[in-house]
Amino acid sequence: MSRKKLSKKTRKRRLIVKIIFVLILFVICFSMFLLFSKKDRAFLENLNYDQSGEITYYDIYGIHMNFNGKFELDDNFNNPKLVLANGNKEEVIDWNLEHQDNNYSFETSEYINGGINLEKLENGKYYLLIKAETKKDDATVYEYFPFTNQTEYDDLTYYTLTKNNSNKKIDISWGHYLTYELLSFNIENAKLPDDVYDITIDPGHDGNDSGKIVCSDVSVPDDMGECMSGTSYKESDLNFTVSKALKEELEKLGYKVKLTRDSKTDTVPTYGEMGSATTANTTKSKFNFALHHNSTNIPGGMSSTYGLEVYVAGDSNFDLAKLLVQNVCKYGNTSTSTKDEFKVKDGIYQRFSDDGITPYYYMIREVGGIATHAYVDGNNEEYDANPYYNSNHTAEGYLLELGYIDNVRELQNILDNPKGYARGIASALDDYLN
Ligand SMILES: [Zn+2]
Structure with missing residues (x-):
């Protein structure tokens, strides 16, 4: 296909029209700018x-x-x-x-x-x-x-x-x-910078620290975490499975989500770079969900305690916490915890250090900076200092104990339905924000 060649004159005319158009646009923008800054100055003057x-x-x-x-x-x-x-x-x-x-x-x-x-x-x-x-x-x-x-x-x-x-x-x-x-x-x-995220999820524990290990056959795992005949389950793995499903659910809602670890075997520092307690603030995330599974100290799968516990910082309203409880119970096909200690409302828990105001769990306390009285676990030399302990711009943190894995019935529900728990958390946040 041959393109019709424009005459020199037409091309010139088109160019002039283009230049005039750009000039007019520039004048409009500049006068708008002057008008606004003048208005701004007039307001400030008064x-x-x-x-x-x-x-x-x-x-x-x-x-x-x-x-x-x-x-x-x-x-x-x-x-x-x-x-x-x-x-x-x-x-x-x-x-x-x-x-x-x-x-x-x-x-x-x-x-x-x-x-x-x-x-x-x-x-x-x-x-x-x-x-x-x-x-x-x-x-x-x-x-x-x-x-x-x-x-x-x-x-x-x-x-x-x-x-x-x-x-x-x-x-x-x-x-x-x-x-x-x-x-x-x-x-x-x-545009959201590449290193800024909406939400951080911390799958509790990591490749080095499995948390509680339980056996499907109610036996007590040996020192190596092996079960006599049944399958062994590590809390850290179960936390990761739900966390990954939660990331997918939140991404479906359009949010940009960061996991503090990308696999079951990854290890994560606590207060170091992109650590479990620092990633949310490094990435300017608005929310941090620390996901755990609970257990009692009764050996084997003998726990009669069961249910969901949502841990919340002090001086908080429970608007989002209540939605988390409702939605996780609904979609996870579970119920609120039977534990009374630290309970402030059905399914909602607050646990403090001896001073009565500092959240006991560092994943709530340290992530919240000055709002949650972060102070760094300075008494433990193994930890790096939390660079955000004194920050006044931090993430709202929740720690969810999704259920007791040393309760055989609850363990089965968790194994059957990790996506349900994830969907519950995601829809709670969606309800809260919209
Ligand atoms: Zn845990």
């Missing part, structure tokens, strides 16, 4: 910098961000609110506010997994401000006050969970207007 609030704590735990702070407000101001605002749009953020005379203190949630849901913020640039009412010439007007950073922490970058193959990037940064400090949220669509 803030009240005579007094500012103080942020004394902030963190991102999972998909939620929390702030604690304090401020003073003169008598002529009333009804303060916490807002994300930019002059065009404004969102009021819930807080628990207390005051004594003119001194106010607040927290955005009593729960570490409550507060600002970062998944729900709309694109744009916003400032975190106090908005208060006052009177001018008998009319009600509003004034906005900025915050200063009274913490040791700096800027944070959050990537939203993958939804329909796309993500948003939220830059939460301490900047300045003239000499005044203020906190901004800049939210825009962005």
